[in-house]
Amino acid sequence: MIDVVLDVISWVLLALGGACVLIGGIGGLRLPNFYTRIHAASLTDTMATLLIFTGMMLQSGFSLPTMKLFAIMLFLLLTGPTATYALANAALLSGMKPDSGVERDRGASGGVQ
Amino acid sequence: MYILVSIAILVTMVLALVRALLGPTVYDRVLAVNVFGTKTVLLLSVIAFLYGRPDFLDLALAYALINVVGILAVLEFFQDRSRKQQGADND
Amino acid sequence: MIYVFALFLLTLLVITAVAIVRTTNLFVAVMLTSIFSLLMAANFFILDAADVALTEAAVGAGVTTVIFLSALALAGDVEQPRLGSRLLPLGTVGVLAVLIIYATFDKPRLGDPDAPVHQHVAPWYLEKTPEYMDIPNVVTAVLSSFRGYDTLGEVFVVFAACIGVLFILGVRPPGPAAELPAEPSGLRHHLIPQVVGRLLVPFIVLFGLYVQFHGEYGPGGGFQAGAIIATGVILYALLEGEAEALRAVPRSVLLGLVVGGALLFGAVGVVCMLMGGAFLDYSVLAADPVFGQQMGIIVIEAGVGMAVCGALLSIFHAFAAREGRP
Numbered sequence: 001m002i003d004v005v006l007d008v009i010s011w012v013l014l015a016l017g018g019a020c021v022l023i024g025g026i027g028g029l030r031l032p033n034f035y036t037r038i039h040a041a042s043l044t045d046t047m048a049t050l051l052i053f054t055g056m057m058l059q060s061g062f063s064l065p066t067m068k069l070f071a072i073m074l075f076l077l078l079t080g081p082t083a084t085y086a087l088a089n090a091a092l093l094s095g096m097k098p099d100s101g102v103e104r105d106r107g108a109s110g111g112v113q
Numbered sequence: 114m115y116i117l118v119s120i121a122i123l124v125t126m127v128l129a130l131v132r133a134l135l136g137p138t139v140y141d142r143v144l145a146v147n148v149f150g151t152k153t154v155l156l157l158s159v160i161a162f163l164y165g166r167p168d169f170l171d172l173a174l175a176y177a178l179i180n181v182v183g184i185l186a187v188l189e190f191f192q193d194r195s196r197k198q199q200g201a202d203n204d
Numbered sequence: 205m206i207y208v209f210a211l212f213l214l215t216l217l218v219i220t221a222v223a224i225v226r227t228t229n230l231f232v233a234v235m236l237t238s239i240f241s242l243l244m245a246a247n248f249f250i251l252d253a254a255d256v257a258l259t260e261a262a263v264g265a266g267v268t269t270v271i272f273l274s275a276l277a278l279a280g281d282v283e284q285p286r287l288g289s290r291l292l293p294l295g296t297v298g299v300l301a302v303l304i305i306y307a308t309f310d311k312p313r314l315g316d317p318d319a320p321v322h323q324h325v326a327p328w329y330l331e332k333t334p335e336y337m338d339i340p341n342v343v344t345a346v347l348s349s350f351r352g353y354d355t356l357g358e359v360f361v362v363f364a365a366c367i368g369v370l371f372i373l374g375v376r377p378p379g380p381a382a383e384l385p386a387e388p389s390g391l392r393h394h395l396i397p398q399v400v401g402r403l404l405v406p407f408i409v410l411f412g413l414y415v416q417f418h419g420e421y422g423p424g425g426g427f428q429a430g431a432i433i434a435t436g437v438i439l440y441a442l443l444e445g446e447a448e449a450l451r452a453v454p455r456s457v458l459l460g461l462v463v464g465g466a467l468l469f470g471a472v473g474v475v476c477m478l479m480g481g482a483f484l485d486y487s488v489l490a491a492d493p494v495f496g497q498q499m500g501i502i503v504i505e506a507g508v509g510m511a512v513c514g515a516l517l518s519i520f521h522a523f524a525a526r527e528g529r530p
Binding site: 019041045065069072076083084 | 118121155174
Binding site for chain 3: 116119123126127130133134136139142143145146149150153156157160168169171172174175176178179180181182183185186187188189190192193194
């Protein structure tokens with residue numbers, strides 16, 4: 001009984017995680033400018049990571065792989081937002097303004113000419 | 114189920130690759146690289162489970178630890194450049 | 205399913221490679237190169253080559269991006285336009301491509317059990333590894349004992365490459381030296397990368413040591429461990445600035461690691477000879493040949509790790525030291 005419940009929960013988590021990954025990918029392609037695309041990237045960086053890894057941990061039970069999965073999840077959750085912060089900061093430093101979605105990508109090619 | 118998740122991740126990798134190729138700014142490309150790195154970690158973990166080879170999780174762990182170094186190097190690169198430009202403007 | 209995944213990733217690999225060649229912005233090329241490396245590692249992983257995939261992960265994810273970016277900081281990031289006709293290169297590449305494609309017709313199918321490689325030495329390695337070394341990871345056994353000469357050669361190549369880069373970057377350009385930037389480099393005033401990075405450094409080094417000493421049992425070994433530990437120190441250098449990293453791991457220590465690693469490997473071979481065996485035949489190192497083999501493998505893996513770590517860090521610091529000059 002408990003096995004079935006665990007299985008169902010982990011499948012649901014994995015499916016949700018896969019959906020988050022897809023939504024983030026589509027958002028990264030379709031959103032209008034750089035600072036909005038960061039939102040899509042953060043969705044796959046954090047939510048999808050949490051869901052998929054929790055789903056896999058439920059599948060593998062209490063074992064060494066579970067500990068490894070937990071470590072990977074922890075490091076991803078730490079490094080993903082840090083990388084995004086570093087990136088947004090680098091963009092801001094080089095004079096890219098987060099002002100509007102109206103302007104779209106025009107005039108935003110600052111930094112590397 | 115693992116197969117479905119890995120296909121979702123592969124599709125997202127394609128979307129990130131398209132973003133990396135389109136640009137338009139360099140930051141979009143770096144963001145795409147970052148997304149691509151996270152997706153690789155996810156893909157490696159899911160496939161390790163798909164094949165029942167959980168000892169291969171070491172690889173995903175290596176990526177999870179190391180990926181951020183490249184992005185931080187990019188931050189330092191731009192910081193260095195803007196400082197040099199400021200120095201050139203002051204002269 | 206495995207073939208579908210592998211083919212899919214290979215297609216992405218080709219697209220990325222074409223894009224790298226086409227772009228004229230070198231920064232974009234560096235970013236695409238890092239995608240290329242990620243795809244490559246995923247491919248190796250799907251084809252069950254965990255040791256190679258780990259090498260690609262350790263080197264491609266961190267170290268190459270950092271070194272490429274250091275090179276860009278020196279050289280500028282717009283590709284020089286090529287002069288002259290492209291017909292000759294195009295013709296050469298075309299002929300070679302046709303030749304290579306023609307050669308693949310003779311190649312056995314992927315995973316074919318009748319392929320020559322599965323008939324000759326591979327079964328022998330698989331059969332004899334438990335008997336001679338008693339370690340589970342056959343790749344480590346082949347790499348460090350059966351084909352120890354090759355690995356020794358690779359370590360000397362790493363050594364030579366390191367010396368070469370140091371020589372090229374060590375030449376001072378003519379004219380007065382520019383002033384070094386007044387404020388120290390590094391991400392010292394970025395709070396979030398500081399906190400997270402400082403947290404990560406010990407884990408990266410610990411993971412490197414795990415890969416080093418777990419190489420006989422799982423994927424890993426000296427090359428991967430050296431690259432991972434070097435990445436940890438490079439992360440420290442990015443956070444605190446080059447000078448701090450050089451104070452923690454001084455240049456003399458780095459050169460000592462490179463030279464010492466290569467020497468350690470060679471010395472094990474010489475000791476084997478002194479104890480009455482052949483060069484790099486570890487069986488004579490202990491009374492029990494199996495234990496002797498294991499001991500030899502651990503020592504030479506340590507030598508490989510030292511050499512790789514020292515070489516990568518020396519190259520990184522050579523680029524960083526050069527940045528202050530015009």
